[in-house]
Amino acid sequence: MDFDKDLDxxxxxxxxxxxxxxxxxxxxxxxxxxxxxxxxxxxxxxxAAFAKQTGNELLSSGENNKEFEFYLKRK
Amino acid sequence: MGATPEIANIDELIQRRIDxxxxxxxxxxxxxxxxxxxxxMTIIATKGTLDWAYPxxxxxxxxxxxxxxxxxxxxxxxxxxxxxxxxxxxxxPLGNPGMPMKMPFGPDWFKSINWNIPNxxxxxxxxxxxxxxxxxxxxxxxxxxxxxxxxxxLSQEADVKFIACQMxxxxxxxKHDDFIDGLDFAGAATFLPEAQKADVSxxx
Numbered sequence: 001m002d003f004d005k006d007l008d009x010x011x012x013x014x015x016x017x018x019x020x021x022x023x024x025x026x027x028x029x030x031x032x033x034x035x036x037x038x039x040x041x042x043x044x045x046x047x048a049a050f051a052k053q054t055g056n057e058l059l060s061s062g063e064n065n066k067e068f069e070f071y072l073k074r075k
Numbered sequence: 076m077g078a079t080p081e082i083a084n085i086d087e088l089i090q091r092r093i094d095x096x097x098x099x100x101x102x103x104x105x106x107x108x109x110x111x112x113x114x115x116m117t118i119i120a121t122k123g124t125l126d127w128a129y130p131x132x133x134x135x136x137x138x139x140x141x142x143x144x145x146x147x148x149x150x151x152x153x154x155x156x157x158x159x160x161x162x163x164x165x166x167x168p169l170g171n172p173g174m175p176m177k178m179p180f181g182p183d184w185f186k187s188i189n190w191n192i193p194n195x196x197x198x199x200x201x202x203x204x205x206x207x208x209x210x211x212x213x214x215x216x217x218x219x220x221x222x223x224x225x226x227x228x229l230s231q232e233a234d235v236k237f238i239a240c241q242m243x244x245x246x247x248x249x250k251h252d253d254f255i256d257g258l259d260f261a262g263a264a265t266f267l268p269e270a271q272k273a274d275v276s277x278x279x
Contacts, residue, residue, distance in 0.1 A: 013219040015137040019229050022140035040219075053141045 001060065001071050003035040004028060010039045010067065017043045018050050021072065025056055028074045033059065036070040043068055115144040116275040117266070123155030125164040125211060125223070126174070130279050131156070132226035138275075139233030146273075147230075148266040150240035153279075154247070157239055157254045161223055165208045169197045179213040231257060238266055 007024045009017035017038045024034050036047070044061060047070045051058035059071040116138050120131040131153075135145045149157050155164065168174045176190040197203050215222070221229075231237070241260045244251070251260065259265070270276045 011219045013221075015133050015140070016219070016221050018140050019136055019233075022233075050141065 001035075002033065003071060004032040005034045007034060007036045009043075010037050012038070013040050014042050014046065018046055021047070021050070021070075022054075025072065025074050030074055032074045034072045034074065036072065038068045038070070039066065040068075043070075047072070113142065113144055114138075114275070115273045116146075116277070117270040117273040118145070118147045118276075119266070119270075119278045120147055120149045120153035120156060121151050122279065123152030123164070125166040125208060127279065128156050128161070128164055128223045129226070132223060132230055134277070135235045136226055136230040136233060139230060139235050145230075145234075146236040146238060146266075146269050148238045148240065150243050154239060154243050154249065154254075156223070156227070157237060157258060159253065159255055161227070164223060165204055166211045167204050168192070168207050169194060169204070176207075177214070179210055179217050227255075231255075 005024055005028055007020055009020050012020070017036065017040055021034065021036050024036075028034060036043075040046075044063070047058060047061060050056075051072060055075045057073040057075075059073050060069075061071075062069050116134070118131050118135060122128070131147055135147055138145045155161070166174070168176055176192060177188065178186055178190075180186070237258050239254060239258045239260050241262055243249075244260065
């Protein structure tokens with residue numbers, strides 16, 4: 001999937017991946033896509049909740065070998 | 076004397092129409108209010124140790140990231156979390172049976188040992204708290220958990236409001252100069268109306 005900005009949150013723990021994602025999204029424009037990589041297992045549910053609450057759409061959420069990958073579309 | 080049959084009929088029609096329309100209207104109004112409502116949270120932070128420094132700053136920074144309005148009222152030992160220098164925050168395993176005592180280094184079998192050290196021994200060894208604090212700080216770094224200074228800075232960047240209890244400042248002989256910038260010094264009467272309006276209010 002194409003993305004406009006990449007955020008490497010691997011090795012970071014709750015709540016840093018969400019805080020960094022929020023910051024990255026704030027620097028983007030509406031419709032742009034942010035890719036986030038994370039190793040925090042809690043981030044799967046956290047990013048779903050974050051998307052629902054903030055209105056930034058979670059386009060996809062996947063796992064590959066204990067690494068999690070999220071695509072968020074800026075509101 | 077009752078109403079004439081015609082008027083009773085009209086009353087009944089109006090009543091039936093109101094019953095049909097009103098629930099829809101209320102539902103629409105509630106949805107509109109929820110859509111325009113900014114959630115808010117207030118926290119009272121009363122503890123000044125390294126372990127208890129985490130919950131207020133983690134929840135505050137996360138809530139701010141979710142778009143909430145957040146205010147934290149720091150009182151009593153919680154004021155320590157607002158000092159310019161917070162590198163000396165300590166954690167004590169003494170009288171804290173819930174705290175795992177594990178080593179953050181060495182082979183896995185060694186790291187998995189939970190050192191069950193009696194309170195009497197902990198209390199008798201000088202510097203036990205400092206060593207426990209160093210081990211905790213190492214564990215925090217090993218796990219990619221943010222430092223308190225980082226979470227506090229992120230909270231402030233995200234517009235979390237910090238209120239410092241003026242009474243405690245005087246009680247403990249602190250000076251305003253001991254604290255970071257951007258604080259409101261105020262009392263319970265300032266905080267309570269904020270807590271009253273908040274959707275979530277927590278005491279820590």
